[in-house]
Amino acid sequence: MTTPDQPDATTAPAEESPDHQHGYIHRKDEYLKRLRRIEGQARGLQRMVEDEKYCIDILTQVSAMTKALQAVSLGLLEEHLSHCVVAAARAGGREADEKVREASEAIARLVRS
Amino acid sequence: MTTPDQPDATTAPAEESPDHQHGYIHRKDEYLKRLRRIEGQARGLQRMVEDEKYCIDILTQVSAMTKALQAVSLGLLEEHLSHCVVAAARAGGREADEKVREASEAIARLVRS
Amino acid sequence: MTTPDQPDATTAPAEESPDHQHGYIHRKDEYLKRLRRIEGQARGLQRMVEDEKYCIDILTQVSAMTKALQAVSLGLLEEHLSHCVVAAARAGGREADEKVREASEAIARLVRS
Amino acid sequence: MTTPDQPDATTAPAEESPDHQHGYIHRKDEYLKRLRRIEGQARGLQRMVEDEKYCIDILTQVSAMTKALQAVSLGLLEEHLSHCVVAAARAGGREADEKVREASEAIARLVRS
Numbered sequence: 360m361t362t363p364d365q366p367d368a369t370t371a372p373a374e375e376s377p378d379h380q381h382g383y384i385h386r387k388d389e390y391l392k393r394l395r396r397i398e399g400q401a402r403g404l405q406r407m408v409e410d411e412k413y414c415i416d417i418l419t420q421v422s423a424m425t426k427a428l429q430a431v432s433l434g435l436l437e438e439h440l441s442h443c444v445v446a447a448a449r450a451g452g453r454e455a456d457e458k459v460r461e462a463s464e465a466i467a468r469l470v471r472s
Numbered sequence: 473m474t475t476p477d478q479p480d481a482t483t484a485p486a487e488e489s490p491d492h493q494h495g496y497i498h499r500k501d502e503y504l505k506r507l508r509r510i511e512g513q514a515r516g517l518q519r520m521v522e523d524e525k526y527c528i529d530i531l532t533q534v535s536a537m538t539k540a541l542q543a544v545s546l547g548l549l550e551e552h553l554s555h556c557v558v559a560a561a562r563a564g565g566r567e568a569d570e571k572v573r574e575a576s577e578a579i580a581r582l583v584r585s
Numbered sequence: 586m587t588t589p590d591q592p593d594a595t596t597a598p599a600e601e602s603p604d605h606q607h608g609y610i611h612r613k614d615e616y617l618k619r620l621r622r623i624e625g626q627a628r629g630l631q632r633m634v635e636d637e638k639y640c641i642d643i644l645t646q647v648s649a650m651t652k653a654l655q656a657v658s659l660g661l662l663e664e665h666l667s668h669c670v671v672a673a674a675r676a677g678g679r680e681a682d683e684k685v686r687e688a689s690e691a692i693a694r695l696v697r698s
Numbered sequence: 699m700t701t702p703d704q705p706d707a708t709t710a711p712a713e714e715s716p717d718h719q720h721g722y723i724h725r726k727d728e729y730l731k732r733l734r735r736i737e738g739q740a741r742g743l744q745r746m747v748e749d750e751k752y753c754i755d756i757l758t759q760v761s762a763m764t765k766a767l768q769a770v771s772l773g774l775l776e777e778h779l780s781h782c783v784v785a786a787a788r789a790g791g792r793e794a795d796e797k798v799r800e801a802s803e804a805i806a807r808l809v810r811s
Binding site (some may be wrong): 607608609610613616617620621623627628630631634635637638639640641643644645647648649650651652654655657658661662664665669682687688691695696698 | 720721722723727729730733734736737740741743744746748750751752753754756757758760761762763765767768770771774775777778782800801804807808811
Binding site (some may be wrong): 382391397404414418419436469 | 495496503506508510515517520521522524525526531532534535538539541542545548551556574575578581582585
């Protein structure tokens with residue numbers, strides 16, 4: 360639930376170096392737009408509960424919001440694989456193993472959530 | 473994605489009648505609190521993307537948010553079953569079948585999302 | 586993982602009484618057929634691993650099998666709601682609450698698996 | 699649902715070449731054992747339906763079986779990433795992009811199933 364602070368540039372690991380960028384960054388605006396829409400869905404749900412709408416209609420909106428979140432996850436994950444994991448694989452050694460393990464854990468969390 | 477308007481009191485179906493209440497209503501404040509927290513998570517995710525945090529950390533937050541949404545769904549569903557579906561079962565007839573079918577479709581959407 | 590033995594007729598709870606039947610029973614053959622097909626998918630997967638097929642093709646089959654299992658769950662659940670839960674709601678009292686709670690826990694396990 | 703035949707050695711793509719092995723192969727026996735256990739669970743479910751066991755107990759077994767299948771998927775996927783995808787990333791070029799896209803699609807199917 361906590362968001363770790365970004366390390367200083369001086370102590371940054373390989374993936375934070377100036378010549379490396381997170382995969383999603385070149386589509387940052389698109390992700391921000393999708394997340395703002397998801398935030399709007401969360402507000403819409405509060406209005407529905409406030410107005411005492413029918414449970415099933417609320418559940419339909421929650422499913423739509425969950426699907427939107429899932430699409431964000433799958434998008435971020437694909438970009439992570441194609442940028443960070445591929446870069447680590449090329450660099451080789453331990454870093455590659457570590458990135459694959461880390462990505463696999465994120466996939467498991469995604470599948471189970 | 474759209475939230476259908478509440479029908480007029482005069483045309484309201486059985487479940488909107490004054491002597492019936494949605495199951496979640498007696499815990500309305502709790503649901504509003506949970507949904508506000510989820511809205512906060514959506515804003516937190518925007519900050520993470522804005523600040524170009526590490527993809528895996530963003531994915532971890534998305535999984536936490538998905539789990540929180542899922543818990544809201546399961547809570548609403550249980551209250552819907554114990555209030556609306558049980559009431560319809562007692563009233564009997566077509567209404568009971570209809571409520572069970574509708575709840576089953578909501579469960580299927582939940583399982584698949 | 587273990588399948589608890591059916592209680593003796595003499596100690597059977599309400600839902601095992603002669604005048605009550607599980608919802609799925611009138612479609613028993615259909616469920617047996619679907620489960621046999623799922624068993625066949627499990628054997629097909631063993632052949633694929635044995636023959637060292639491509640991982641992604643194996644994963645595609647596992648997804649198909651998971652979907653088939655999910656459909657069985659959703660079908661059983663709908664019939665459980667429309668038979669056992671509705672019957673308990675009509676009988677009223679504690680039994681109704683108990684059945685709703687039990688069904689809700691099964692739904693939660695389904696959503697999380 | 700169909701399992702495509704293995705291509706001839708002469709026409710085999712990169713991943714079928716003699717000097718490449720699927721990631722899961724060095725743990726083939728473990729996967730076969732897990733799939734045999736899953737096949738046994740499918741047979742156990744047929745017995746439960748045959749014996750008209752209680753719906754909720756059947757649903758509990760289906761959830762256990764789904765979890766076992768999911769664990770197989772996540773295991774295969776991690777090995778696929780650490781072998782095939784990493785190898786493709788090192789080889790570079792189009793092959794790397796293709797493998798990442800293919801793995802991402804498999805992840806999406808897994809998350810949605």
